[in-house]
Amino acid sequence: MSKQIQEENSLEDALSPIVNRLIDKNFETAQDKIATQIAPLIGGAIREQIKSQKDDVVDALYPVLGNMISRYVTKTLEDMLSKINAQIQDGLSSKSIKRKIKARLQGVSESELLLNENASANIRALLLIHKETGIVLAHSENPNHPVSEPEMLASMMTAIRSFVNDWVSQNSTNQELGEIEYGGNKIIIEASGYSYLAVIVEGSAYKATYDKIRETLENIVLNHGDKIKEFDGDLDKFPNMEIYREISILLNSEEREVEKTKIHPLIFLIPLLFLSWASYSYYKNYLNQEVTKNIEKIFYKTSQLTALKLNINTDDGIVTLNGNVPFSYHKHLAQTLAQEMEGVKEVHNLLVVINSLEDPMQISSNVAYLLRGLNTQKGIDLTYTYDYTTLTIEGNVWNSSLKKRVIQEVQSIQNIQNINYKLEILPPELNINLYFNKAQTALTTASQTKLISALAIIKNLDSQYLIKLTSYSDLIGTVIKNEALSKKRVNNVIKFLQTQGTITNDFITVITNAAPEGIDTSVNPHKARCIVISYKKKEN
Numbered sequence: 117m118s119k120q121i122q123e124e125n126s127l128e129d130a131l132s133p134i135v136n137r138l139i140d141k142n143f144e145t146a147q148d149k150i151a152t153q154i155a156p157l158i159g160g161a162i163r164e165q166i167k168s169q170k171d172d173v174v175d176a177l178y179p180v181l182g183n184m185i186s187r188y189v190t191k192t193l194e195d196m197l198s199k200i201n202a203q204i205q206d207g208l209s210s211k212s213i214k215r216k217i218k219a220r221l222q223g224v225s226e227s228e229l230l231l232n233e234n235a236s237a238n239i240r241a242l243l244l245i246h247k248e249t250g251i252v253l254a255h256s257e258n259p260n261h262p263v264s265e266p267e268m269l270a271s272m273m274t275a276i277r278s279f280v281n282d283w284v285s286q287n288s289t290n291q292e293l294g295e296i297e298y299g300g301n302k303i304i305i306e307a308s309g310y311s312y313l314a315v316i317v318e319g320s321a322y323k324a325t326y327d328k329i330r331e332t333l334e335n336i337v338l339n340h341g342d343k344i345k346e347f348d349g350d351l352d353k354f355p356n357m358e359i360y361r362e363i364s365i366l367l368n369s370e371e372r373e374v375e376k377t378k379i380h381p382l383i384f385l386i387p388l389l390f391l392s393w394a395s396y397s398y399y400k401n402y403l404n405q406e407v408t409k410n411i412e413k414i415f416y417k418t419s420q421l422t423a424l425k426l427n428i429n430t431d432d433g434i435v436t437l438n439g440n441v442p443f444s445y446h447k448h449l450a451q452t453l454a455q456e457m458e459g460v461k462e463v464h465n466l467l468v469v470i471n472s473l474e475d476p477m478q479i480s481s482n483v484a485y486l487l488r489g490l491n492t493q494k495g496i497d498l499t500y501t502y503d504y505t506t507l508t509i510e511g512n513v514w515n516s517s518l519k520k521r522v523i524q525e526v527q528s529i530q531n532i533q534n535i536n537y538k539l540e541i542l543p544p545e546l547n548i549n550l551y552f553n554k555a556q557t558a559l560t561t562a563s564q565t566k567l568i569s570a571l572a573i574i575k576n577l578d579s580q581y582l583i584k585l586t587s588y589s590d591l592i593g594t595v596i597k598n599e600a601l602s603k604k605r606v607n608n609v610i611k612f613l614q615t616q617g618t619i620t621n622d623f624i625t626v627i628t629n630a631a632p633e634g635i636d637t638s639v640n641p642h643k644a645r646c647i648v649i650s651y652k653k654k655e656n
Contacts (some may be wrong), residue, residue: 238318239325240301242363244336246311246347253311253344253351254359256367306330308337310344313363332366404430407459411435414453420446420489421453426467428454433461440470442482445489445525469528476504479531483507486525495544495576496522506534512542515578543581546573548649550609551642554592557604559612567609570649571617579620581651585609586626590644591637595629602627605647624652 241257296303304315306329313333317325336359337344347354407430415421415428424446426439435454441447447467454463480502487498487509495514500507509526513519519539526535548570550563559567574583587602606625613619631637631644 239367240316240318242316242332242367243314244311244359244363245314246344247307248310249347249349251347251349251351253347253354254356254363256360256364258367304329306333308333308341308344310341310347311336328366332363335362400432403459404432407433407435407457410457411454411460414457415450418449418453419492420449420485423485426450430460433459434464435460435462436464436466438466439468441467442470443486443525443528444469445486445528449489476502479529482529483526486529490522490525493518498522498539505532506536507532508536508538510538512540514541514543514576516541518576541578543577543651544573546570546649546651550605550647550649552605552645552647554590554642554645555601557601557608559608564612567612567649568616571613574613574619574621574651575617577621577651580654581621582624582654583613583619583621584624584626584650584652586648586650587628588632588635588644588646588648589629590641591629591631592641598629599627602647609647609649621651 239258241255243255244253245251246253294305296305301316301318304317304326306313306315306326313329313336315329339362340355340359343355408428411428411430415424415426424439424441426437426441429436429438435457437450437454441450447465447469450467451463451465454460483500483502487500490496491498495518496511497513498509498511500509502508507526507529509522513522519541522539523537548566550566551560552558552563553560577583585606587606589598589602591598606627610623632646632648635643637644
């Protein structure tokens with residue numbers, strides 16, 4: 117035995133150099149052939165290595181695969197962040213406005229919506245594939261993203277699924293392949309006993325999508341499980357149209373959900389129109405409030421209306437007055453004051469005159485209140501005494517029209533049996549001096565100003581009063597010359613008054629070749645060249 121071992125060792129020592137040189141030579145000249153011969157052994161060796169020493173394989177591949185996965189994840193996140201940043205920077209686009217409104221309505225942040233938009237799923241196609249034969253039993257696809265050659269795709273997925281399921285098998289139990297990812301798309305595979313449903317999805321998919329896929333496959337198996345089990349390869353005998361309708365329901369439901377998220381561009385006009393309407397309403401309400409406040413202020417400052425509770429409502433420049441007043445005078449006064457306010461287009465005077473006072477004390481108080489209002493008017497100065505059943509009104513008024521107005525207002529008080537009027541028409545004093553330059557007849561600016569202020573009194577004179585013009589002279593020059601100057605000065609005054617306003621009163625002129633009383637022509641000759649304006653009652 118030892119001899120045999122020695123011979124084998126000697127033979128090994130003799131042949132080893134020769135065999136090694138042959139192997140090296142064969143490797144150099146026939147590398148492709150060696151690789152072909154060794155390749156079938158590598159897969160088995162790797163599987164055995166994974167079964168027996170999986171941790172060693174992971175540690176050996178981690179430096180390569182870990183770095184590759186890290187770069188892929190980093191690149192994917194960079195692409196997503198770049199897309200989100202571009203959407204955020206495009207802050208004034210219709211899409212961003214729609215996103216902001218949607219975020220407000222849903223009560224989430226804009227960032228969450230951005231992530232949702234960039235991770236949204238879109239089903240491109242669904243294929244029901246027979247496990248054993250790899251034949252497409254039925255398929256439905258999005259017309260915007262058609263799938264070319266679905267049969268070839270089904271064969272490929274069947275091969276991949278079979279290979280992967282065999283490769284990851286453990287303890288003789290097959291683990292089904294769930295997803296295949298490629299680029300930005302993925303194929304979700306949901307398997308049953310004799311078939312599986314492959315769903316091609318663009319982008320990410322959420323739990324709701326997986327639930328709908330499982331529910332669709334459950335319905336197919338429940339309704340057509342027996343026919344799928346007995347399928348012999350003949351599609352003409354298989355009810356693929358019925359299955360097509362069921363998988364189309366899933367595809368159409370996903371498209372409808374995508375369409376629901378789309379908002380018509382015209383929807384953005386709604387907040388704009390609402391904002392415009394709200395702004396206009398606010399501005400209109402502001403103007404109405406300002407007009408109402410201004411009227412309330414003027415009513416409060418008017419003593420006749422201060423104590424009255426009047427309601428004022430303004431709508432687009434139309435003022436409505438409501439409330440109760442004791443006399444028509446107050447109703448007319450409120451109407452006039454409101455109409456004169458800026459921004460008032462029209463006044464609806466709904467004030468009600470209440471004349472139901474019967475108590476003597478109330479009547480007396482009401483008369484006092486009325487006269488207090490009348491006395492604030494220019495040209496009226498009245499007092500009264502009230503002895504039950506008899507009222508006496510005394511005082512002065514500028515003209516007969518004011519006297520008539522006083523009588524009308526007093527007569528509006530009810531429950532007064534007798535009224536005595538002791539009213540005298542007494543115009544205000546009118547004593548205006550107009551001075552002229554030496555040997556001139558033209559009115560000076562100061563004289564014109566005085567005449568304009570005098571018109572307020574002259575226009576209120578009754579026709580029974582004459583406007584008297586008395587012309588004086590500085591006694592410089594001849595009597596004839598001074599008389600001629602006086603006539604021209606008087607004519608100029610009358611002409612100016614008539615051009616400034618309608619005067620119904622007659623004029624009376626007095627020309628004298630003398631200076632006014634108390635004026636020394638040698639000391640103040642300019643004060644002697646004057647016309648004095650006054651009024652005089654006609655003689656009966």
